[in-house]
Amino acid sequence: MMNVSELSGFPFEPDPMTQAKSDPGAFTRLYLRHYDAIFRYCAHRLFERTTAEDITSEVFLKMVENFQTFDGNEKQFRNWLYRIATNAINEHIRKTTRRSAILTWVWRGSSSEDAGEAVAADESQDNQAVIKKALLMLKPDEQAIVTMRFFENLKTEEIAEVVGTSASTVRSQLSRAMEKLRKHISSAQINGQEVTI
Amino acid sequence: MNPNERNIEELMSKMTFDDKPDHRHRDKLEQELLAAFARRQWQQERQSRQGGVWRTIMQNKMRLAAAAAVIVITGLVGVQLMTGTNAYAKVVEEIRNARTLVYTLITQSNMGNGETIKTDMAYKEPGYLRTTTIDGYVAIVNATSGKMISIVPGSHYTLGDIKNLTNTGGPGPFESIESMKKLPEKADKGLGKKEIDGINCDGYQVTQGDLTTLVWLDTKTGEVVQVEQKYASASGMNRIIKNIKFDVDLDDSLFSLEPPAGLKTFGEMKDNPAEQSEQIFIDWLKFWATNNTDETFPPMVAGSEIAKVTMDMAKQGKLKGEAWSKVDPSQMFNALLFVAKLPQDSNWRYAGNGVKINTPNTPIFWYRPAGSQMYRVIYADLTVREVAEDQLPK
Numbered sequence: 001m002m003n004v005s006e007l008s009g010f011p012f013e014p015d016p017m018t019q020a021k022s023d024p025g026a027f028t029r030l031y032l033r034h035y036d037a038i039f040r041y042c043a044h045r046l047f048e049r050t051t052a053e054d055i056t057s058e059v060f061l062k063m064v065e066n067f068q069t070f071d072g073n074e075k076q077f078r079n080w081l082y083r084i085a086t087n088a089i090n091e092h093i094r095k096t097t098r099r100s101a102i103l104t105w106v107w108r109g110s111s112s113e114d115a116g117e118a119v120a121a122d123e124s125q126d127n128q129a130v131i132k133k134a135l136l137m138l139k140p141d142e143q144a145i146v147t148m149r150f151f152e153n154l155k156t157e158e159i160a161e162v163v164g165t166s167a168s169t170v171r172s173q174l175s176r177a178m179e180k181l182r183k184h185i186s187s188a189q190i191n192g193q194e195v196t197i
Numbered sequence: 198m199n200p201n202e203r204n205i206e207e208l209m210s211k212m213t214f215d216d217k218p219d220h221r222h223r224d225k226l227e228q229e230l231l232a233a234f235a236r237r238q239w240q241q242e243r244q245s246r247q248g249g250v251w252r253t254i255m256q257n258k259m260r261l262a263a264a265a266a267v268i269v270i271t272g273l274v275g276v277q278l279m280t281g282t283n284a285y286a287k288v289v290e291e292i293r294n295a296r297t298l299v300y301t302l303i304t305q306s307n308m309g310n311g312e313t314i315k316t317d318m319a320y321k322e323p324g325y326l327r328t329t330t331i332d333g334y335v336a337i338v339n340a341t342s343g344k345m346i347s348i349v350p351g352s353h354y355t356l357g358d359i360k361n362l363t364n365t366g367g368p369g370p371f372e373s374i375e376s377m378k379k380l381p382e383k384a385d386k387g388l389g390k391k392e393i394d395g396i397n398c399d400g401y402q403v404t405q406g407d408l409t410t411l412v413w414l415d416t417k418t419g420e421v422v423q424v425e426q427k428y429a430s431a432s433g434m435n436r437i438i439k440n441i442k443f444d445v446d447l448d449d450s451l452f453s454l455e456p457p458a459g460l461k462t463f464g465e466m467k468d469n470p471a472e473q474s475e476q477i478f479i480d481w482l483k484f485w486a487t488n489n490t491d492e493t494f495p496p497m498v499a500g501s502e503i504a505k506v507t508m509d510m511a512k513q514g515k516l517k518g519e520a521w522s523k524v525d526p527s528q529m530f531n532a533l534l535f536v537a538k539l540p541q542d543s544n545w546r547y548a549g550n551g552v553k554i555n556t557p558n559t560p561i562f563w564y565r566p567a568g569s570q571m572y573r574v575i576y577a578d579l580t581v582r583e584v585a586e587d588q589l590p591k
Contacts, residue, residue: 024350028227035226040218043214049215053219057226064237131212151212
């Protein structure tokens with residue numbers, strides 16, 4: 001009788017990235033290790049679950065297409081996924097009609113959620129809506145950097161790798177983006193009015 | 198809100214999002230990714246066959262346990278279909294001398310979140326079959342020589358001797374697909390129009406015993422676009438067939454039985470009729486049900502889909518590793534050949550999907566032995582009774 005346990009392995013352990021290129025099981029494990037982070041990044045940028053899931057799917061399917069030519073470690077793989085996600089989200093947001101729809105959704109969602117809530121909760125919700133709106137009014141590239149820095153907790157150097165620039169450039173962009181955020185938030189009015197771009 | 202009074206960063210840190218990952222989307226996407234991954238494996242395999250280069254990678258014990266099941270099962274359905282036609286040449290002529298046929302077979306394992314499993318099937322005259330499972334496992338069958346090979350990508354292969362596989366009387370793949378075009382003549386009702394994969398279709402429902410078939414035909418050409426089959430008494434056998442194409446260019450190298458270089462072998466499996474009996478099949482059902490943590494019977498007993506199911510169960514830690522590490526693939530192979538060899542008119546059904554062993558009064562498998570008017574019914578407590586057709590599960 002053949003005992004499959006006798007065939008349990010080869011005398012070397014390939015690195016996970018190499019293994020994932022030919023082993024569906026290793027590939028699946030790699031995917032599962034990064035799914036949550038990429039989904040959350042999409043959700044933090046788009047504020048809407050269904051679209052975030054759609055973009056997440058797009059990201060990983062694009063990853064599969066090019067995975068065989070990817071040459072890097074798992075950390076670089078993660079940054080690569082963020083780069084694919086950033087490009088996909090930016091493209092999505094740049095479509096004006098969609099952007100308007102997102103903003104309107106954020107605004108209405110906030111107003112609806114506020115109804116009947118306590119004053120303190122109202123204020124919190126209002127603040128969130130204002131910040132979300134302000135984030136969406138940034139340029140997509142700027143929003144990407146802010147989101148990666150403050151919601152995904154990526155280091156400046158890691159963001160630089162994702163967006164393909166230097167850490168000092170990222171710091172400058174981040175600084176400008178934060179200043180824009182302050183201006184947007186300062187001028188925001190919370191009175192239920194429609195948002196226009 | 199005054200940004201001068203409140204720190205924006207602090208506010209952002211307190212923001213809440215609807216950002217909890219949904220496992221249903223994650224699992225669904227995993228299936229899509231594995232399908233894409235499998236396609237790439239196929240392409241790579243073709244290239245590596247030409248280049249003679251294969252990667253060797255480590256497999257853990259549970260993957261190998263799963264692989265054992267893959268080796269046993271993959272391709273059996275196809276072999277059954279391929280060898281099961283008495284009118285093969287006639288059918289081929291009828292379908293405009295089609296030389297090849299490909300389609301996608303989709304089943305529901307009803308495990309976990311009811312995941313969908315896809316298997317690409319490719320047939321080529323005069324009796325070649327290639328299946329590619331969702332996980333990239335490949336089985337190649339040459340029904341004319343009675344040989345097959347099963348390949349675990351990047352790891353192992355197994356050669357199989359299937360010379361003793363008998364004609365079950367069922368239709369072949371070409372005939373099966375072609376006959377579905379005529380199903381509207383037997384339809385209970387029309388299902389109206391629906392667009393499937395960008396094709397405008399007319400749908401029909403046909404009921405034959407406990408089998409309900411929904412067939413969707415291209416409105417313009419009348420060709421079969423999609424077939425959905427549902428068994429009232431055996432939901433685990435439900436399936437969808439789509440992406441049907443005749444005359445696709447399939448290179449002969451896809452059906453080569455030559456073992457890929459660099460892979461190890463699991464050995465050879467032989468089709469041994471002496472080891473194919475109802476009792477051996479029951480023993481296998483018992484093995485499965487007592488060696489998974491849910492203590493349930495397998496979702497299916499034929500088809501390469503079970504490979505994916507086994508993989509998932511192994512991944513989820515549901516297989517009892519020690520027992521599975523001692524699996525004898527040849528015994529399992531022959532146990533399942535008992536089912537594969539049942540004649541078409543045996544009307545066998547499998548309803549063990551999700552059923553726990555020893556559940557009282559629950560039929561999990563039944564068939565009519567050749568020459569018998571009575572059916573043999575195997576219950577979840579693994580007892581067997583003979584019952585009349587009108588007493589079968591509905």
